[in-house]
Amino acid sequence: MRDVAVIGIGMTKWGELWKKSLRDIYVETALLALEDAGIDRIDSMYIGSMSSGLFVGQEHIASLLADYLGQLPVPATRVETACASGGLALRLGFMEVASGMSDVVLASGVEKMTDVGGDEATYALGTAADQEYEGYQGITFPGLYALIARAHMQKYGTTREQLAKVAVKNHHNGLKNPLAQYQFEITVEAVLNSVKVADPLNILDCSPITDGAAAAIICPADMARKMGKPLIKVIGTGHATDTIQISQRKDMTWLEATYQAAKQAYAMADKKPEDIDLIEVHDCFTIAEICVTEALGIVEKGKGGEAVEAGLTAMEGKIPVNTSGGLKSKGHPVGATGIAQVVEVTKQLRGEAGERQVKDARVGMTQNMGGSGGSSVVHILERE
């Protein structure tokens, strides 16, 4: 396998982008990545999109976006594994470059979520759960994570305040990210007093509905070296699955797919949790970040709540988690999220993260998750 490097990244301001269509958002973002890489042609492209069919009534978007990006007739592939679609787009792009099949690949993700109303968006997101045995019973997405949260609180003594502190931390980080959807601070009290969605989770425990895209250009490391780019290598990738119905898991407080994906990525990169300088994780709900930090092995099983309370995962902590603001503050256009994590880690490793720069960041990790944990994609990046 060839070594693979990220040579270009692109992301625009996320939010409720009423004036922009899916294709506009995507092309604008992909062009930034091409400009950043200093190239205008690619050999192949991957697009993570969870549900363009339900959100904008358009399938077959890979060809559409290749066309609007001016890249016809390159092979373009849309990939879907719910909210982990973006991470999977990078993994498939990585395989294509590492194998020698292609040299320059665009790994990207996009979701345009505000062209439909709240009920339809709730429905679209709900399709990531088991429609026949979870959705049919009236459960919602926040509801599934609420079930996990309650079980985690019962089993490990995780507190309501600890959940809130995840949101407070991520909003604090997002304040320094000009591309974040919600650039404001929140307090623990605000989270605890916000509207109840699915007990014990409130609205400020939930990531928002967002329009946005993110893009990364990857190529062989040797080619990147010749181009004189700062060498940010993808040194590990992992991808695993679990039951999409949480009731079918042996321990619903444990994210086995994330654990398995991380295990693969650590082994490939020859790294251990203590070698990682920063992590972008899939905090679609506050409880998710707590469970993910446990599954990635950066804290002990059951200690995710205590860790956030002790500041371990804060910007100044031992291992900063979600310096970008995470899904909570930056926004969560589902298909784009996994690539936005790679954009943030690449910025950090290049030393271009501005006010939220982690000092001497050399090794970064991304963890992107589908549904309530039924799929997970993990990458490890390193500055050479």
Added chain:
Amino acid sequence: MSTPSRYWREIPQRYRLEANKCNRCKLIFFPPRLLCPECKNRDLEKTKLAEKGEVITYTIIRVPPAQFSDQAPYAVGIIELKDGVNLTGQIVDCAFDDIKIGMKVKLEFRKLFEQGHAGILCYGYKFVPD
């Protein structure tokens, strides 16, 4: 809207609580599958779910999906049945404050929701205090 066949083919498990028992590892699982999720064996027999169990986690849904909007707020839990099967369902006929992890419940056949104004009535199981 889906055709009625999507609903109709789930009736054995939703109405009659049909589950599978693996003839090799003896695991009982629900919903039915073509192979045992534990040992991958295909020699399975039909069995009926145990109708009693206890709550292992729960939530109160305050922001419901559209077809449940007239019911919110309502409780949904994951219940571990006496045969070891876990399943997700609403917990009804009790105050939210009375729902606790470990609470004993039993399955009952109920209407779950209506598929739109002229759509079919969708039935299945819910949990009530035992």
